[in-house]
Amino acid sequence: MERILIIAEAGVNHNGNLETAKQLAMAAKECGADIVKFQTARLDSLVSKYAGTAEYQKRNTGKEESQKEMLKKLLLSFEDFIELADYCREIGIQFLSTPFDIESIRFLDNMQDIWKVPSGEITNYPYLVEIGKTKKKVILSTGMSTMKEVHEAVDTLKSTGTPELTLLHCTTEYPAPVKEVNLNVMDTLRSEFGCPVGYSDHTQGIEISLAAAAMGASVIEKHFTLDRNMPGPDHKASLEPDALKRLAEGIRKIELAKGTHVKEPVLSEIKNRDAARKSIVALRNITKGERFSVHNLTTKRPGNGISPMMWNEVIGQEANRDFEEDELIEI
Incomplete structure (x- = not known):
């Protein structure tokens, strides 16, 4: 049986509060996730003062503000992440955080054995080179990308040292419309690159993630929150703990159901x-x-x-x- 890696994407759903981040980590463990993932960034390195928010961020926050103004309220400090990683080890769930700048890559390098590269960084050449130089396994989201862009990112990572790569199909919208999910792209990526393929799910509910698991996804990543009514850009497109638990249970059943390729009476x-x-x-x-x-x-x-x-x-x-x-x- 091939075990599907379940990543509970807490992201910035802690709203900049370390204790809330710890609660998210505990909830992810109790729900059956393998990894709880956060996002690490230095604000001045991540976004310029001229960057506006995405349409979904305006819609979900109900505010007209710059990305810098929005993110300032959502980021944890490096010191917070040291404590958070220690807490995850204590409770027995794997800590992972996506870096959004080179300084954050260097900070996290001694704290985790793999990288999760987000869709927004797939065309960031200096960033990809820095990730590749660490010579660690990479899980790369491919939302918003053409096949040419995916090839360029993969070539950059591999040529600079990445030893093992998993590609995640993704539709970068929050929530993503089901009619634009295109799960069959997982087969295209698998055939094109000959590597494990998974799915980063931004749709509402758990059905599409379960379908991706049945279609051979090796990784399922799903945003989750303690409460979808909390203020912030990502809560409304996230699962609450009871739904995350149902998703994890469903994935484990699918693993069992997929079974062997041999046709014989059981x-x-x-x-x-x-x-x-x-x-x-x-x-x-x-x-x-x-x-x-x-x-x-x-x-x-x-x-x-x-x-x-x-x-x-x-x-x-x-x-x-x-x-x-x-x-x-x-x-």
Whole structure:
């Protein structure tokens, strides 16, 4: 059984509060996630004073403000992340944070063994080079990207040292419209790059993530929050803990259900074959020496006699004894 990695994307849903971040980490663990992921950035390195907010951020916050004004209220300090990573180790869930600038990459380098590169950084060449130089596994989201851009990012990461890469298909809208999800792109990425492929889900609900898991996603990433009514840009497109728990449980069931590629009877169904299948039986009473034909044979349950697939071999043979109606034929 191939285990699907479940990333609970807390992001900035702590609203800049360390204790809320710890609560998110505990909730992710209790819900069955493998990793709780946050976002680390130095505000002045992330965004200029001229950058406006995205349409979904305006819609979800109900405010007209710059990205810098919005993010200033949402970011944790480096010191907070040191304490948060320690807390995650204490409670037994893997800590991961996405860096959004080179200073944050260097800060996080000693705190985690893998990187999650967000869709927005896929065309940031200096950033990708810095990630590649660490020679750690990378999970790369590909939202908003053309295939050419994905190739360029992959080539940059691999040429600078990335040893192992997982690509996440993603639709970068919050929430993402189902009609624009295009889960089949996972197959395209897998075929094009020959690497594991997963899905970063921004749709509402858990159905699309479950579908992606069934389609072979090796990683499922999903935003979650303690309360979708909290202020902030990402809460409304996030799962609350009860839904995250249902998602994790559903993914684990899908893992079990996918099973083996071998087509053969499994243990639970073997005992049902005799009851469900049919055998060749006497259509009416048959006397010894009478030839079997379509006029005196038929097929009925149970299936513990001669298989109907032997029909042509049985037709024309002589009965070696008397048979009563419905009795299993012997030859």
